[in-house]
Amino acid sequence: MHLSFADFPLADAPAPDLHIAPLPDDGLAARVQHRLDHLTKPLGSLGRLETLALRLALIVGRETPRLHDPQLVVFAADHGLAAQGVSAYPSDVTWQMVDNFLAGGAAVSVLARQHGLSLTVADCGVCHDFGPGRPGGVDGTRYADLKLARGTADSSQGPAMTRGLAVQAMAQGAALVRRLPGNVLLLGEMGIGNTSAASLLMSRLTGQPLTDCVGRGTGLDDAGLARKLGVLTQVLQRHAGAVEPLDALAAFGGLEIATLAGAVLQAAAERRVVVVDGFITTAGVAVAAALAPAVLQRCVFAHASAESGHARWLAHLGAEPLLDLGLRLGEGSGAALAWPLLESACRVLAEMASFASAGVSTASA
Structure with missing residues (x-):
């Protein structure tokens, strides 16, 4: 083409718009982090993939971003x-x-x-x-x-x-x-x-x-x-x-x-x-x-x-x-x-089961 x-x-x-505001949050970061923390995996075990998933969610403005x-x-x-x-x-x-x-x-x-x-x-x-x-x-x-x-x-x-x-x-x-x-x-x-x-x-x-x-x-x-x-x-x-x-x-x-x-x-x-x-x-x-x-x-x-x-x-x-x-x-x-x-980061957020939905026991305190 x-x-x-x-x-x-x-x-x-x-000319390009220079008035680009900081990304709004409105609690989105907390909701995404809660979702990540309750997926069927040890806490934080996906390392920087979780950080990437959170960033993508904030950019797109959805708990389960789709690219x-x-x-x-x-x-x-x-x-x-x-x-x-x-x-x-x-x-x-x-x-x-x-x-x-x-x-x-x-x-x-x-x-x-x-x-x-x-x-x-x-x-x-x-x-x-x-x-x-x-x-x-x-x-x-x-x-x-x-x-x-x-x-x-x-x-x-x-x-x-x-x-x-x-x-x-x-x-x-x-x-x-x-x-x-x-x-x-x-x-x-x-x-x-x-x-x-x-x-x-x-x-x-x-x-x-x-x-x-x-x-x-x-x-x-x-x-x-x-x-x-x-x-x-x-x-x-x-x-x-x-x-x-x-x-x-x-x-x-x-x-x-x-x-x-x-x-x-x-x-x-x-x-x-x-x-x-x-x-x-x-x-x-x-x-x-x-x-x-x-x-x-x-x-x-x-x-x-x-x-x-x-x-x-x-x-x-x-x-x-x-x-x-x-x-x-x-x-x-x-x-x-x-x-x-x-x-992969987006799929993890969208498709992984939570402990509750999968009936998997969580770690003991």
Whole structure:
């Protein structure tokens, strides 16, 4: 299926709503916890699966949440900063991987098929012409043409994009989510150079030293990592005045991170469960949360990636990831792998018998 640019006209795409209230409780947490405590199992014996079940119930607003029509979106764009040699791969890999997603050959494509996840590839600013009427991919994979520019500018020379363009990208992300069914949004990304943008955003948004934020990305060797750190240090200094979240986003990029941030804001406003993948998707969520802190209540963090700054960023956000598999692929692969845990948590709440209903004796005092 092809979603054309006309499906997401800029003139009709309002800016995302930043007035996202904290999730109401009204005793729901206590009722869900009571339910969990009286299922046929030792108290707390399902560990963090119970914590996950409680979170999902609060997001959806039901004692027995039901997750339906999960949507995995891979946000793709190019980065002008890649010209400074901050990645082990050339920029052409971005568009080549978009084609690979649509052909069904990427890891996230395989995992989406395995777990029944609807997959959309959103072209937010890939420096490649895919052609008019670009068809969707195999297995129902959709291509959404949200291209606002052919990548961002080189942030070592000036801002990656204007603040206005960043806001437009966010509006496009919100518009996309409004058109997708379901109550779960799983986040993925693709863009050569985007670990650099994410590292810069992490340092600026958290105040942590850049050395604690920069990793090897797609697999830089020691010399490449040193070069990357040197380039990013200069970029961070060049944009010392870009302190507010939107200013930092405009200064460092990228278009896929901005679009993703808008999608997260819209999903949070609709009380969709937001499943966060790795380092770059965390950057988009962090921007959204800096603008509307209650966003984090709607998020489930799938995994701690092998990118060196990710664990620190998760800790800063107070997030506890479900998995730690040493992943550093991106694409939404970790979000897809975590998806069965969300399904299991919901099934436990909905389908397990209680001690009373099963006629099972409870533990003695």
